[in-house]
Amino acid sequence: MQSTNLFFSVLNIATFILDPSTQALIYLSLVMTYTTLTQGFAAVIFLIALYCGLDPFKHSPLHGFPDFEAHKINMPSWSEVPMDHDKHNLLQKSELMFVNQVQGPESVAFDPHGLGPYTGVADGRILFWNGLSWTDFAYTSFNRSELCNPKASASPLSYVETEHICGRPLGLRFDKKTGDLYIADAYFGLMKVGPQGGLATSLTTEAEGVPLRFTNDVDIDAEGNIYFTDSSTTYQRRNFNQLIFSGENSGRVLKYSPATKKTTVLARNLGFPNGISLSKDDSFFVFSEGLIGRLCKYWLKGDKAGTSEILAILPGFPDNVRVNEDGDYWVAIHCRRYMYSYINALFPKMRKAILKLPIPTLFHYLLQIGGRFHAVVVKYSPEGKILQILEDSEGKVVKAVSEVEEKDGKLWMGSVLMPFIAVYHLT
Numbered sequence: 001m002q003s004t005n006l007f008f009s010v011l012n013i014a015t016f017i018l019d020p021s022t023q024a025l026i027y028l029s030l031v032m033t034y035t036t037l038t039q040g041f042a043a044v045i046f047l048i049a050l051y052c053g054l055d056p057f058k059h060s061p062l063h064g065f066p067d068f069e070a071h072k073i074n075m076p077s078w079s080e081v082p083m084d085h086d087k088h089n090l091l092q093k094s095e096l097m098f099v100n101q102v103q104g105p106e107s108v109a110f111d112p113h114g115l116g117p118y119t120g121v122a123d124g125r126i127l128f129w130n131g132l133s134w135t136d137f138a139y140t141s142f143n144r145s146e147l148c149n150p151k152a153s154a155s156p157l158s159y160v161e162t163e164h165i166c167g168r169p170l171g172l173r174f175d176k177k178t179g180d181l182y183i184a185d186a187y188f189g190l191m192k193v194g195p196q197g198g199l200a201t202s203l204t205t206e207a208e209g210v211p212l213r214f215t216n217d218v219d220i221d222a223e224g225n226i227y228f229t230d231s232s233t234t235y236q237r238r239n240f241n242q243l244i245f246s247g248e249n250s251g252r253v254l255k256y257s258p259a260t261k262k263t264t265v266l267a268r269n270l271g272f273p274n275g276i277s278l279s280k281d282d283s284f285f286v287f288s289e290g291l292i293g294r295l296c297k298y299w300l301k302g303d304k305a306g307t308s309e310i311l312a313i314l315p316g317f318p319d320n321v322r323v324n325e326d327g328d329y330w331v332a333i334h335c336r337r338y339m340y341s342y343i344n345a346l347f348p349k350m351r352k353a354i355l356k357l358p359i360p361t362l363f364h365y366l367l368q369i370g371g372r373f374h375a376v377v378v379k380y381s382p383e384g385k386i387l388q389i390l391e392d393s394e395g396k397v398v399k400a401v402s403e404v405e406e407k408d409g410k411l412w413m414g415s416v417l418m419p420f421i422a423v424y425h426l427t
C-alpha cells in the first residue's frame with residue numbers, strides 16, 4: 001500500500017512539471033523497478049497509470065494547447081446559487097420549429113417591421129424566414145467559398161473546422177430606426193449590414209490595440225452607440241471548451257461609437273462575458289458573465305455612470321440576455337451549475353490534472369453540464385429578482401438554449417448547438 005501511494009504521488013508531480021518525453025522515461029524506469037518488486041496486479045495498475053500519463057491517442061482536451069493554464073474562478077458561495085426550479089417542466093410544451101433547416105441558430109431577431117425571424121447559423125450565413133421559407137439574408141466572410149456550403153444532415157458542431165474562414169454570426173440586433181442589422185461575429189468582430197442584406201461591413205476588430213478574438217453579443221442605444229462583448233482575447237470560439245476549462249478572465253465589454261469610430265473598453269478582466277442587453281431607457285445595460293455565472297449591471301447614465309454592480313447570481317452558465325417590452329430580462333442558461341463544475345472552478349490544479357487524463361472533451365463537457373443537455377430560461381426584473389423560471393430539466397424537447405426573444409406572447413429560443421428554434425407560448 002505504502003509504495004502504491006508513493007507511486008501515485010510521484011506520478012502526480014511528474015505530470016505537472018515534466019515534459020512528455022521525460023515523463024515517459026521516468027515511467028518506463030519506474031515500471032521496470034516496480035514490476036520486479038511486485039506482482040502482476042500492480043503491473044496492470046501501473047500500465048493504466050502509464051496510459052493516463054502519456055495519453056498516446058491524444059484524447060485529452062489539453063492536447064494541442066501547450067500554453068493552457070487553469071485559473072481559480074472566484075465563485076460565489078454555493079448557498080448563493082439559486083435552486084429555484086420549474087417543477088412542471090413547462091418548456092416541454094414548446095414547439096420545435098424548422099428542425100434541421102437551421103443549424104446552431106444562436107440568436108433570433110425580428111426586423112423593425114416585425115418580420116422574421118432572422119438567425120445566424122453554423123455555416124456562417126444569416127438567414128431570414130419570410131413566412132414561407134428560409135432565404136439567405138447576409139454573411140460575414142468576404143472569403144466565402146464552396147467550403148462553407150451547408151452540408152446535408154451535418155450537425156452544428158461539424159462546422160467548427162471552417163468557421164474561422166466562413167464566419168460565425170452570434171449576437172444579432174436590428175437598429176429600430178435605420179433597419180440596419182448589427183452582428184457580433186465570433187471571428188470577424190463587430191459588423192453591420194443594411195436592410196437589404198448581403199456582405200456585412202466591419203465596424204471594428206480591436207480595442208486598445210488588442211484584437212477582438214471571440215465577439216459574442218451586441219446591442220444598440222437610441223443614439224446609435226453599440227455595446228458588445230468579446231468573450232476572450234486568448235481563446236477563439238472553436239476552442240470554447242478550453243476557454244471554459246481554463247477559467248481565464250481576458251473577456252471584455254466594449255463600446256463602439258459610430259460618430260468617432262472609436263472602440264473603448266468599458267469592463268475588463270471578465271471570465272467569458274456573453275449576453276448584453278440595454279435597459280428600455282438606455283440608462284444601463286445588463287451583461288452576463290459565463291464562468292462565474294452571474295448577471296451584472298453597467299450604468300450609462302446618472303450618478304453611477306461608468307460603474308458596474310452585480311445584479312444576480314444565476315442558476316448556471318449564461319448565454320444571451322434579451323430585454324422584453326416590460327423592461328425585464330430573459331436570460332438563457334446553457335446548463336445549470338452542478339457541484340462538479342463548482343468544485344472544479346475553485347480548484348484549478350485538480351481541474352488541470354483531470355483534464356490531462358486521456359478522456360475525450362465531450363466527456364468532460366458532459367460532466368460540466370450534469371450528464372445531459374437540458375434547458376433553463378429565467379426572467380429577471382431590472383433589480384435582479386427572479387420573476388419566472390421555465391425549464392425542461394430532462395432535455396426531452398428543448399436543450400441548451402442560447403437566447404430567448406419574447407415577441408407577442410411567445411418565447412423564441414435559439415441554440416448554438418441544436419438544429420432548431422423552440423417556441424413557447426406564454427399564455
Ligand SMILES: *[C@@H]1O[C@H](CO)[C@@H](O)[C@H](O)[C@H]1NC(C)=O
Pocket residue numbers: 143145147165
Ligand atoms: C480564404 O479561404 C481559403 C479556403 O477556402 C483559405 O485557405 C484562405 O486562407 C482564406 N483567405 C483568407 C484571407 O482568409
